[in-house]
Amino acid sequence: MFSNSSKYALTAVIHLASQTDEAHKKMVKDLSLYTDIPKAYLAKLLQQLSKHQVISATKGPKGGYYLTEENRKLPVYRIIEVIDGTHRLESCVLGLEDCNAENPCPLHDLVNPSKAILLNTLKHMSIEELAGKLNKNDGFSIPGT
Amino acid sequence: MFSNSSKYALTAVIHLASQTDEAHKKMVKDLSLYTDIPKAYLAKLLQQLSKHQVISATKGPKGGYYLTEENRKLPVYRIIEVIDGTHRLESCVLGLEDCNAENPCPLHDLVNPSKAILLNTLKHMSIEELAGKLNKNDGFSIPGT
DNA sequence: GAAAAAGTATGATAATTATCATATTTCGGA
DNA sequence: TCCGAAATATGATAATTATCATACTTTTTC
Numbered sequence: 001m002f003s004n005s006s007k008y009a010l011t012a013v014i015h016l017a018s019q020t021d022e023a024h025k026k027m028v029k030d031l032s033l034y035t036d037i038p039k040a041y042l043a044k045l046l047q048q049l050s051k052h053q054v055i056s057a058t059k060g061p062k063g064g065y066y067l068t069e070e071n072r073k074l075p076v077y078r079i080i081e082v083i084d085g086t087h088r089l090e091s092c093v094l095g096l097e098d099c100n101a102e103n104p105c106p107l108h109d110l111v112n113p114s115k116a117i118l119l120n121t122l123k124h125m126s127i128e129e130l131a132g133k134l135n136k137n138d139g140f141s142i143p144g145t
Numbered sequence: 146m147f148s149n150s151s152k153y154a155l156t157a158v159i160h161l162a163s164q165t166d167e168a169h170k171k172m173v174k175d176l177s178l179y180t181d182i183p184k185a186y187l188a189k190l191l192q193q194l195s196k197h198q199v200i201s202a203t204k205g206p207k208g209g210y211y212l213t214e215e216n217r218k219l220p221v222y223r224i225i226e227v228i229d230g231t232h233r234l235e236s237c238v239l240g241l242e243d244c245n246a247e248n249p250c251p252l253h254d255l256v257n258p259s260k261a262i263l264l265n266t267l268k269h270m271s272i273e274e275l276a277g278k279l280n281k282n283d284g285f286s287i288p289g290t
Numbered sequence: 291g292a293a294a295a296a297g298t299a300t301g302a303t304a305a306t307t308a309t310c311a312t313a314t315t316t317c318g319g320a
Numbered sequence: 321t322c323c324g325a326a327a328t329a330t331g332a333t334a335a336t337t338a339t340c341a342t343a344c345t346t347t348t349t350c
Contacts, residue, residue, distance in 0.1 A: 001146055001256075004308065007239045014251045027326070040310050047328060060317030061325045076255075094152050106159045106275065110221075110266055111146075118259035130251065149338065172296070185340050192298060205347030206295040291350100298345070308335070315328070320321100 002080060008037045009045045009083045010076070016055060016067050017131035025064030045083060052082045072128035080122065089119065147225060153182045154190045154228045155221070161200060161212050162276035170209030190228060197227045217273035225267065234264065 002010070012031055020026050028046060032039035046065055049055045054074060057065045080089060092099035092108070093115075099105040104112075147155070157176055165171050173191060177184040191210055194200045199219060202210050225234060237244035237253070238260075244250040249257075 001238055001260075004240070010252060011239055029326095038309060041308070043327080044309090044329095050327080057327060058317080059315075059325085059327045060319095062318065063316090063326045065327085093146055094156055095149070107155060110270065110275065111263060114259040114263035114266070115146075117262070118256060121255055121259070125255065130255065170296095174296095183339060186338065188297080189299095189339090195297080202297060203347080204295085204297045204345075205349095207348065208296045208346090210297085293350090294348090296345100296347080298343105300341105300343085302339100302341075304337100304339070306335100306337070308333100310333070311331085313328105313330085315326100317326080318324095320323085 003084050003088065005045060006080045006083045008035075008042060009049060009079050011035050012037065012042060012046065013049065013055060013067075013079055013127060014131060016065060017072060017127050020064075020066035022066060022068060025058065025062070025066040027064045031065070049079065049082055054078055054082055067127070072131070073126050075123050076125050076127055076130055077119070077122040079127075089122075148229050148233065150190060151225045151228045153180075153187060154194060154224050156180050157182065157187060157191065158194065158200060158212075158224050158272060159276060161210060162217060162272050165209075165211035167211060167213060170203065170207070170211040172209045176210070193227055194224065197223075199223055199227055212272070217276070218271050220268050221270050221272055221275055222264070222267040224272075234267075 012035060015031060015035060016026060028039060028043045031037070031046075032042050035042070046055065046057070050057045050065065053071075055065055055071055056068050057063070092105050093111045094105045094107055096105045099108055101108075157180060160176060160180060161171060173184060173188045176182070176191075177187050180187070191200065191202070195202045195210070198216075200210055200216055201213050202208070236242075237250050238256045239250045239252055241250045244253055246253075
């Protein structure tokens with residue numbers, strides 16, 4: 001479903017969301033220890049996310065990665081977009097370029113309902129909402145169902 | 146979602162379903178031409194499917210691949226199972242080994258509803274049903290929705 | 291019963307993805 | 321103002337996946 005890179009990125013951002021803000025930053029090293037993601041690989045992913053303003057970073061001593069309020073407002077989908085690009089999730093399940101509702105591939109109708117729900121969820125739920133859900137662990141429903 | 150190999154396998158089996166039976170077989174070469182799947186790669190996939198009795202084959206002149214009635218009764222899921230194994234589709238979206246309803250990963254509740262629907266569909270719809278649906282192109286609904 | 295047409299088996303190459311390593315830049319504090 | 325701690329940039333290696341090639345076996349047909 002997601003690439004390894006996206007899985008790592010999602011995991012890392014979720015941790016950042018629940019444990020950092022402008023005043024409490026996290027170094028790659030600590031995030032790596034905590035999440036079991038290889039340090040150098042994680043660093044690369046965080047750099048990409050930072051470059052695209054999905055997460056924030058400050059260099060130097062006392063520096064590290066963290067999420068601003070703005071970062072938190074971004075949809076979860078944005079993380080995947082930056083790391084994997086849009087094609088992987090959006091494209092036809094059989095990899096056909098010209099598959100759509102009018103000209104569906106054999107599996108289109110079979111797979112699309114689930115896919116649509118998933119995409120809708122990823123695009124509409126913000127990082128903040130996801131993290132909040134985790135902290136409260138309250139009842140929770142998928143938008144669109 | 147699916148691996149390239151699974152996509153190819155699905156495409157190929159769908160074609161076999163709509164165009165072959167015990168009396169009308171298809172050679173790898175022709176399937177390859179028709180589906181635009183590299184011949185040698187397709188051959189390897191069909192061999193795997195054949196070895197696991199998902200599709201049928203006869204050697205020699207006038208031979209080729211085809212689907213029996215038994216083959217057609219198999220769930221679509223079986224194709225993916227043979228090619229990709231079960232782990233890829235069933236495992237946690239973040240790749241955690243011990244993720245489940247009691248001990249869910251951060252994305253579990255977010256992704257699981259769509260995933261459950263998809264898996265349910267793949268496991269309950271037979272190859273025959275999928276092919277029949279294509280031929281008739283009639284209204285169609287996903288079981289479980 | 292030999293020849294050719296098919297699948298079968300096995301392994302080699304290429305491309306992509308995951309992982310690691312190293313040098314560079316920036317910033318805070320002594 | 322200079323040292324060290326952090327992110328940043330870039331590129332090298334390893335592992336996996338996709339693709340290709342070749343030799344072997346089976347079976348039909350003449």
